Structures are given as structure tokens and as C-alpha cells.
Amino acid sequence: MTTPADLTTYVRSMIPIMDAMGVEVVEAGRNAVAARLPAGPNVNHFGTAYAGSLFTVAEVLGGLYASTSLSAEGGVPLLKSMTIDFLRPATTAVVSRARIEDDEIERILAEYAERGKSDFELVAEVTDEEGTVVARTRGLYQLRRF
Secondary structure, three states: OOOHHHHHHHHHHHOHHHHHHOOEEEEEOOOEEEEEEOOHHHEOOOOOEOHHHHHHHHHHHHHHHHHOOOOOOOEEEEEEEEEEEEOOOOOOOEEEEEEOOHHHHHHHHHHHHHHOEEEEEEEEEEEEOOOOEEEEEEEEEEEEEO
């Protein structure tokens, strides 16, 4: 397993816009991952979180699993599609969280080992500092051998 600090450094170096946005990995466990997005550089002209920033902090979660429970030789996570529901404006920092259960992890890894790819769905919630859910995403990812 990789620490949240290590993953933050890695993500920011591999995807430089994540550094400019201030994305920080705050949880990197087998089942749960989370990332924080500060308000500062991610505020739009209305004084609320920019929609693209909210999307990004949720989207990156699928990639984090490749460094935790979905780590596989040659495996790269790809986003195939994602929907987002913007539920409330965010005026503070936000945290996105997602969870994959053990049986789903085992299914993905077994299918990847057999076929060189496996699709999986990831639902994430983005909450503000008061705990209000401001956005929810549903992403279809693929762990694929490259």
C-alpha cells in the first residue's frame, strides 16, 4: 500500500494540473480512497467551486485504486465514462470519497488476470466542510494491461 502523501506527490507529478488545483490524497486504503480539493484555486466567477474541479477531484479516485487494491502488473486505470450530479454549490474545500468492496476487488483482479482488462463502476460523493454532499458521480473505469 502507498501512503496518502506518496500518492499526492505521484498524482501531482504525473498530472501537473492536479498540482495547480491543490488536489491532495487524504485516504488510500484497500477499500476506500479520498481526495481533498481546496477552495482557493478552484473557485469560479460566482465564488463557488468550479464544476470542472469538482469533476476532477471525483474522477481521480478511480486512478488511486491502481496504487492500492487494484495494483496489477502492467495495469492502468482508464475512465470510460462518467456522469456527475451537481447537488449544491460548494463554497469551501471539498473531499471526494469512493469505496470498493472486497468481492468486487477480487472480481476485477481475476478478470484482469484472465483477459487483460476489467470494467468496474465507482460511485463517489463530494462533500463540503460541513459534510453536505455537493456532487455525486458514477464512473465506469477499466483496469487495462498496457
